[in-house]
Amino acid sequence: MNQALNQDCALIALDWGTSSLRCYRFDRSGQVVERRAHPWGIMNLPAVGHGEDAHAPYRAALEAACGDWLKAAPGAPLIAAGMVGSKQGWREAAYLNVPLAPALIGSQLTEVDTGLGRPLWIVPGLLEAGALPNVMRGEETQVIGALQTRTERELLIGLPGTHSKWVRVIEGRIEHFDTFMTGEVYGALCGHTILGRTMQKPEVADDEAFLRGAGVARTAQGKSGVLANIFSSRTLGLTGELAAEAQPDYLSGLLIGHEIAALKNLYPTTPAIVLIGDPGLCRRYQLALDLYGLGPAAESGAATEAGLWILAQHAGLLA
Amino acid sequence: MNQALNQDCALIALDWGTSSLRCYRFDRSGQVVERRAHPWGIMNLPAVGHGEDAHAPYRAALEAACGDWLKAAPGAPLIAAGMVGSKQGWREAAYLNVPLAPALIGSQLTEVDTGLGRPLWIVPGLLEAGALPNVMRGEETQVIGALQTRTERELLIGLPGTHSKWVRVIEGRIEHFDTFMTGEVYGALCGHTILGRTMQKPEVADDEAFLRGAGVARTAQGKSGVLANIFSSRTLGLTGELAAEAQPDYLSGLLIGHEIAALKNLYPTTPAIVLIGDPGLCRRYQLALDLYGLGPAAESGAATEAGLWILAQHAGLLA
Numbered sequence: 001m002n003q004a005l006n007q008d009c010a011l012i013a014l015d016w017g018t019s020s021l022r023c024y025r026f027d028r029s030g031q032v033v034e035r036r037a038h039p040w041g042i043m044n045l046p047a048v049g050h051g052e053d054a055h056a057p058y059r060a061a062l063e064a065a066c067g068d069w070l071k072a073a074p075g076a077p078l079i080a081a082g083m084v085g086s087k088q089g090w091r092e093a094a095y096l097n098v099p100l101a102p103a104l105i106g107s108q109l110t111e112v113d114t115g116l117g118r119p120l121w122i123v124p125g126l127l128e129a130g131a132l133p134n135v136m137r138g139e140e141t142q143v144i145g146a147l148q149t150r151t152e153r154e155l156l157i158g159l160p161g162t163h164s165k166w167v168r169v170i171e172g173r174i175e176h177f178d179t180f181m182t183g184e185v186y187g188a189l190c191g192h193t194i195l196g197r198t199m200q201k202p203e204v205a206d207d208e209a210f211l212r213g214a215g216v217a218r219t220a221q222g223k224s225g226v227l228a229n230i231f232s233s234r235t236l237g238l239t240g241e242l243a244a245e246a247q248p249d250y251l252s253g254l255l256i257g258h259e260i261a262a263l264k265n266l267y268p269t270t271p272a273i274v275l276i277g278d279p280g281l282c283r284r285y286q287l288a289l290d291l292y293g294l295g296p297a298a299e300s301g302a303a304t305e306a307g308l309w310i311l312a313q314h315a316g317l318l319a
Numbered sequence: 320m321n322q323a324l325n326q327d328c329a330l331i332a333l334d335w336g337t338s339s340l341r342c343y344r345f346d347r348s349g350q351v352v353e354r355r356a357h358p359w360g361i362m363n364l365p366a367v368g369h370g371e372d373a374h375a376p377y378r379a380a381l382e383a384a385c386g387d388w389l390k391a392a393p394g395a396p397l398i399a400a401g402m403v404g405s406k407q408g409w410r411e412a413a414y415l416n417v418p419l420a421p422a423l424i425g426s427q428l429t430e431v432d433t434g435l436g437r438p439l440w441i442v443p444g445l446l447e448a449g450a451l452p453n454v455m456r457g458e459e460t461q462v463i464g465a466l467q468t469r470t471e472r473e474l475l476i477g478l479p480g481t482h483s484k485w486v487r488v489i490e491g492r493i494e495h496f497d498t499f500m501t502g503e504v505y506g507a508l509c510g511h512t513i514l515g516r517t518m519q520k521p522e523v524a525d526d527e528a529f530l531r532g533a534g535v536a537r538t539a540q541g542k543s544g545v546l547a548n549i550f551s552s553r554t555l556g557l558t559g560e561l562a563a564e565a566q567p568d569y570l571s572g573l574l575i576g577h578e579i580a581a582l583k584n585l586y587p588t589t590p591a592i593v594l595i596g597d598p599g600l601c602r603r604y605q606l607a608l609d610l611y612g613l614g615p616a617a618e619s620g621a622a623t624e625a626g627l628w629i630l631a632q633h634a635g636l637l638a
Contacts, residue, residue, distance in 0.1 A: 181550050185508070223584045225578070227501050231498045235451070262543045
């Protein structure tokens with residue numbers, strides 16, 4: 001029965017991003033026994049009454065999302081990763097500098113008084129300083145989760161998404177990472193440029209169109225770069241060589257192909273690759289990696305949950 | 320007096336694009352004696368009554384824009400360049416294939432019955448076939464206008480804008496051209512991605528920020544490409560190294576810098592460059608060209624009008 005299960009609750013963990021709040025309840029063996037997803041990302045918190053403090057919308061979201069878990073397990077610690085720790089979040093959890101050993105991240109959590117009987121411990125994001133700095137927030141937790149099962153000396157961990165991250169890990173240390181705005185640029189091109197106007201959404205993913213686009217970056221015309229190459233999504237339509245339904249996947253492939261071609265530039269001797277993320281998107285990245293001779297990549301599932309558990313361990317919350 | 324001037328009218332010429340209709344009245348010496356601009360681009364034509372044919376909105380725009388010119392000069396021919404000749408325009412003026420001698424374009428105009436006492440002659444666009452085809456419509460007229468005053472054996476003509484065109488001309492022939500969607504991508508990034516959220520519009524153009532962005536493509540980090548580099552507009556803001564007011568010009572420079580870097584790739588021995596377009600935008604391209612060792616470029620003003628006049632000559636309309 002539920003009461004028994006809840007008494008066994010060892011950790012309540014949150015993946016709290018911009019557009020969603022995902023909740024995980026762990027038992028003492030580190031297994032997730034229940035998971036929930038809510039739309040209460042930090043840009044979409046529940047409304048609260050006037051006169052409430054800045055904490056109130058977060059408290060309301062947390063209570064609505066897992067108030068029952070909190071009540072049933074008064075001793076279970078509470079941890080969160082993601083944009084909840086950004087400047088626009090509940091409380092800023094200052095970035096840690098890369099390179100670093102990920103085992104150190106757990107000792108640098110930021111404490112927030114939730115007003116709900118226990119503190120929330122927020123995972124810091126990572127910052128790589130330099131001429132063009134880079135930041136991540138949330139992905140560090142997935143990287144930690146994925147590293148748990150890897151033994152390679154050198155790894156390149158890819159986290160495709162709105163902002164794709166590629167994280168270089170050497171002997172267990174996070175040495176460097178890059179961010180490609182591929183997913184968000186794709187959305188903006190489809191929704192807000194002339195390229196979207198001739199497109200029709202296909203009924204099923206069109207791998208042929210995707211691969212045709214993905215190959216562009218390695219052709220002679222790839223040299224003119226992505227700002228030029230994307231126009232071909234329109235012109236191939238004008239000349240009758242690319243159907244309206246093929247254009248979305250062609251353009252997606254074209255952008256992802258340029259991302260993978262850049263990776264090949266950055267890592268002439270490619271290390272082993274691990275992908276973390278949405279299975280459909282990982283499948284597309286696998287196709288593109290294969291095309292550029294970098295596949296197949298391993299895939300790491302449930303990396304967020306695994307990372308949150310390990311961070312709670314490192315933080316001493318599970319003592 | 321006006322009547323005398325109008326009797327001297329040798330040509331009425333239109334630059335009829337997606338968002339505007341520009342009209343030029345020429346005297347017999349080829350001088351523009353009057354110019355007008357209206358917002359009636361082909362995507363923004365005046366409303367007409369129900370039951371009218373598909374020509375009616377074009378006829379209404381033309382009459383409203385220069386009905387008085389037409390009436391006063393019944394013998395003056397009428398010519399137009401731009402998107403009015405696209406599939407979505409008044410009548411499609413089929414593309415001509417590049418390479419070609421621009422003097423041939425004038426003999427391939429498409430005739431439309433305006434219903435206003437004389438035909439409209441529409442200039443065809445240009446198509447360069449290939450694995451990634453390229454098209455232009457309107458720019459061919461500007462190129463013809465600019466070529467009138469040039470004597471170089473080899474030229475690279477740049478037409479910066481929403482879609483920047485770079486046209487290679489050898490011994491007076493149009494040999495090749497590329498399209499970069501730089502301007503439209505910039506608009507989509509500022510308006511519809513996270514990069515725009517931290518930006519503030521500066522009071523005056525910030526050349527320092529522009530040049531800082533323009534230089535990125537030639538640094539070591541430029542190797543990761545434009546999809547990665549653009550993220551720095553946000554991260555330099557997060558680290559306090561780029562003010563909100565500097566971000567728009569930084570991002571503009573970053574994109575234009577990647578465009579110019581790609582040109583350098585495509586043309587290792589750069590020919591003489593001529594720029595055609597909005598003076599403010601040409602000034603920015605001059606800054607970027609200088610940075611990459613390709614400046615200074617010549618600038619060609621009033622290229623559209625000059626091109627329309629020459630095309631009317633080539634078409635025999637001024638006989």
